[in-house]
Amino acid sequence: MTSQRASVPAQLDHILHEMSEVRVTPKGERRVRVDLAADRLPTLLQLLKGHGGFLHLSSISCVDWPETDEFELVYHVWSYESKMLISAHTLIAKSPGRFVSVYDIHAPAGFYERDIHEMYGVHFEGSPNLNKFILTSWHGPPPMLKSFDTRAYVDETYAWRDYNPQWLKDIAAKGGGIEE
């Protein structure tokens, strides 16, 4: 536990006491940010669920950080009792881009892990279903990666065509039209 422990809300203190190397940052009323190493994350979620009443996995977010070649995974858990949202942030290396599934702790993870796998290519070991869901006919790289340039893809894949119908010419004749 780092020096910021003093600012931890009281009801969380006893849970985080069992964890080491956890940085806790209160982010306003009912929001707490927790930073920790990836291998500690499932333990934290288990402790929060078992001892803190954080039953509801609101979401799992993935953020691509190409400069450090890392993915940031954020697990947002909500407690119906203490009415607080904890966002647990962890970083994993983009290569090999593998992480453990938390489906056995929180069933909603099944959807989010499948989505992140599809959009970012992160493989969650033990996730019940990582089949394609939304991009069934897509065979390119995971599109949410920062390295995937939408505009370049469109330029390479489709031909641009001039669009200059009569009504637009009429507008242009009156001094209007599309500015390049």
Next chain:
Amino acid sequence: MRPENYKPVRHPPSHEYELYFGPNHPGIEGNYAIRVRLKGDVVQEAITDAGYLHRGFEKIMEERLWVQNVALVPRICVPDPVPMEESYARAVETLGGIEVPERAQWIRVLMLEMSRICAHLFTFGGNAATIGLYTNMFWGVTMRDLFLDIFEEITGARIYHMYITPGGVRRDLPDGVLDRLAAVLDELERKKPEFDDLFFENAVVINRATGVGVLTQAQALAWGVTGPNLRACGLAHDVRRDDPYLVYPALKFDIPTATSGCSLARMHVRRAEVEQSVRILRQVMERLRTVGGPVRAHLPNPLAWNVPAGEAYARTESSKGELAFFAVSNGGPKPWRIQVRGPSQMHGVQVLERILEGARIEDVAQIMFSLDACPPEIDR
């Protein structure tokens, strides 16, 4: 007498078959599909199939200025677009440390509750149509149209208002609109007994929807269900009360619940929520007659606005449940990451698949509509 060359058709020993339900099926909610494996008329397995409405919003938003995304976000959920605007705006305000003026907060609540009523009216109609009652659909849509007239008057648009912007709302209310909204609310209340007669007291609805598509509270909690679907299982959780935003703490409203967790219970909760929304709207309208001041905070030049680096998780109670926007800024003029957490991502996928198991084919559409899944929220 059979002809000599007659050969009877040999059926396979198993009578299991697969049915593709949607996306162009009147019993499916929006552009969505369910692959259903049946034995007789009982569902053995249901697999949802999304992607028909994927427009890549999250990716597009990373390539637009913060302010440009105001025009994109309402399009994520067609029936209930205002919570999308609110969540996005609040995420940006949290990042930028912007205080929303009081009058703008009241106006936003007005918009949010009107949107909730519209979405529920739509759902009543859709739900009734799945069991063969089409009048509800016509009446619901007609009633909703009166609210759309008010939306149009306030924002200039009927569905995608692009009205709630970071820092407040785009412009103040037009003169006299509160009186016209009061008349619409009166009309809704006048019509309520007729709606009840047509739907909630209709023997067809009661027989078809009672005890169908049951979700227990334990299942709902384990599977991440929120909103009216969770409240229909007896848990009175509402983001407006438990994680409040805007001026909701200053408003008096109840959180309706039911206990049986079936299709009918979910619709009863929505019906009660419409009543509560009307109650909220009347309080808001009263306040708006006295609260003055600006409707927008002073913002930096939106075309060259570098939102401070950080992250924000903005939760809103939409008509379907907990809606959240996760916004990350790296201090640049465009979002680094926006994630949309739609409530239907839970009850429209894993939950739907599970509670459809064992259901009968004629109830598949009804169960989906009673959960009020919104496919565009899943696809984004």
